[in-house]
């Protein structure tokens with residue numbers, strides 16, 4: 001068995017180990033996953049205070065294009081203005097409280113409420129009220145315009161923050177842009193866009209993707225295409241990552257003479273011959289890196305900003321509180337975990353796939369957004385395996401006998417998420433601006 005060798009290069013995403021914060025070994029209380037009181041605290045002190053992803057810039061390419069996105073009980077409307085700048089607004093008409101837009105996306109010259117035709121411009125300013133003279137108190141735009149929400153862009157995403165006094169997005173993201181800019185995420189195009197309602201707390205989903213301890217139990221097939229043991233974990237101020245070697249297999253499987261079927265398919269897909277690696281299976285990961293580097297023009301990609309490990313591995317980033325990114329040289333599997341409006345036992349899982357668009361090539365058309373409940377649609381084998389498991393985790397969280405999460409070292413991204421969460425709950429970030 002050849003141990004995983006990691007790059008020490010200076011190009012690409014930094015690979016240095018982070019300094020580990022002291023986090024202790026306490027049980028993580030289960031009531032954080034099931035309590036309505038804790039859910040309320042999360043909203044007041046965390047969800048309404050953090051930067052969140054609203055949409056992709058490519059979803060609103062033209063002036064007047066808008067999308068709506070829900071977080072908790074709020075609906076946020078993101079619209080591209082006459083000045084080409086995307087703006088997030090509370091999606092509420094200040095006449096009688098109606099949603100200004102009910103649909104998930106569209107294009108509008110002005111934002112007109114369907115109820116009584118109150119009309120706002122693309123910055124949210126109230127510009128027309130039918131029969132305005134009949135309001136004895138008047139209709140002052142400074143009082144009645146759609147309330148603006150702090151908005152910034154990074155990585156091809158439009159971000160918003162419900163806290164008007166929040167820190168700039170770059171401060172919130174910390175090391176993330178330096179780490180992920182080499183991937184040129186803005187050049188990736190969305191190819192799948194599905195929202196599934198899951199019967200678990202949003203944190204149970206975040207947890208499931210922040211550790212590989214469950215791979216051997218839930219995803220036995222992955223043991224033949226990834227190394228779930230030699231995984232580098234880095235914890236930053238609020239966010240974290242792990243670097244998972246792909247194009248190899250789990251050391252739990254012992255030594256393999258034959259190239260496993262899953263790996264063979266991955267080699268075929270890029271024009272390599274699996275038969276060349278019979279008896280040399282541990283050499284595949286490095287060979288893939290060398291092959292891709294030498295054949296980038298043929299493969300249609302530009303790898304110059306990435307280190308060799310990035311050509312084979314999954315650089316897996318968690319951006320607090322709810323973004324999971326499996327980033328690869330040519331693609332990204334992206335999850336956004338959103339809480340249910342009122343029920344801590346439910347959540348919305350937004351799964352989006354992205355594909356790199358080669359320089360000079362046209363973006364493919366946006367996929368239709370699909371919304372469904374658990375079990376109504378397959379998300380592919382691996383995500384189906386996770387989604388079958390999670391409702392059972394949530395049920396166990398309610399058991400009288402269960403005290404909380406008993407976390408091993410390799411699962412410490414979960415502990416780190418809870419540290420950040422409790423920092424928000426305890427007011428550590430309250431005076432950011």
Ligand SMILES: [Fe+2]
Pocket residue numbers: 208209214218219382386
């Ligand atoms: Fe999983």
